Amino acid sequence: MASVLGMLEGRETAARVRAEGLREEVARLAGVLEAAEIELDRRVIAREELVEALAASAAETTAVTEAEAEQETVPSPAPVPGSIVPPWREGLLVTVLAPHYQRILGVLDERQRAGQGPLKAREITVELGLGTTSAKVEGVRSKARRLAERGWLVRETSGMFSAGRRPVALPGADSSA
Template identity: 90%
Template sequence: MASVLGILEERETAARVRVEGLREEVARLAGVLEAAEIELDRRVIAREELVEALAASAAETTAVTEAEAETVPPSPVPGSIVPPWREGLPVTVLAPDYQRILGVLDERQTAGQGPLKAREITALLGLETTSAKVEGVRSKARRLAERGWLVQETSGAFSAGRRPVAVPDAGSSA
């Protein structure tokens, strides 16, 4: 039979080994924790710097945009969005192709003539009357009519005329 003192000494030695292992593990984890805290601090600083830079940039952009809005109306580009017509909105907010279509129909109305089909508008614009060109003009004229810049007759012809319209999804097509 083993002595009680021998059993206690074995348990004490095992406990010391376990404590030493845990101390080593704690030291290793302390190093990992320190590295993680450093990384966290870097990320917090980076986020704060980014938020500050974006806020400053947004303030500058807003100031520039407000200044531009006060002095010069936006210059439309081909493919830009057709805004819904409203009182006081100039034709110059439209892209050049749309302005030309409106110009043809406005001239026609001024001359006291009736509505035009897409093929006739295409010809008056000086474009070839191929089906692709006619369909392009028809698409633009329909968009103008949907947005209140033109009137589309039941026959499919278009005439000059402005009317306010409610367009819930105006930003979805150019």
Template identity: 90%
Template sequence: MASVLGMLEERETAARVRVEGLREEVARLAGALEAAEIELDRRVIAREELVEALAASAAETTAVTEAEAEQETAPAPTPPVPGSIVPPWREGLPVTVLAPDYQRILGVLDERQRVGQGPLKAKEITVGLGLGTTSAKVEGVRSKARRLAERGWLVQETSGMFIASRRTVPAPDAAPSA
């Protein structure tokens, strides 16, 4: 009987080893399942956040588009201030949307064009504005003229000279030119 009892003990030991192995595998799988569930939760949250952000962005875009449409139909509520942004030129846009410094630069170039003379260098524009010829003043005028050229108000030639490129709309209270 000892041999039968020994055989049963061996089988019991093998069963215990198998049970322990399965328990370890279950613990490993439980850990993998928990990690997968955490990753799934993160993905769901990320998708929900993205949907919310896109919806908010679409609402803002709609509001901005509607506000821009209202602004295009309504006149500018306040006059421009020095240092304000230069808007891109478009047909019918008056020079009064520009800050006074930019309006003066356009005025010098328009006057030059009216008398049939060609483009001007930044230094000549600076003199025309009565600012002198110091490098600081010339560079300031050059920077503003380049900005006007980038936005389509002027044309900058390859030589660095500037010419009025668009027929500007005069200010409402300006006298008609002869």
């Protein structure tokens, strides 16, 4: 009988070793499972954050687009630097011009109120406090010519500029209007 008892003890030991091996395998797999679950949670959170960010971005884009559409329908009364100089017409205020154009008109209007004559571009540049470099003078000359072409100033035959407003004919405009 000892041999049967020995056989049973051998099988028990083998089962115990096998169970211990399986416990170790389960512990290892539990660690792998935990790492996989952590990675899955991170991926789910990343996807949810991305969806939320895209939705917020789409909402902002829609709001900006709607705001731009509203701005396009309502003309802006404030001048925009570098904006186009509109032709002068009765009732049109100087404030429709960009600030640097307004300053040139201001210098010449002040000179006219003082009873003084027209100015050269160089003199306007000095009055504006821009110095006398050729780049500054030519910039002021260009702006003064544009103002004169559109009726905001008077350009004398000598090339000098003086204050004065006059309507100008628009190309393609109906003269009977």
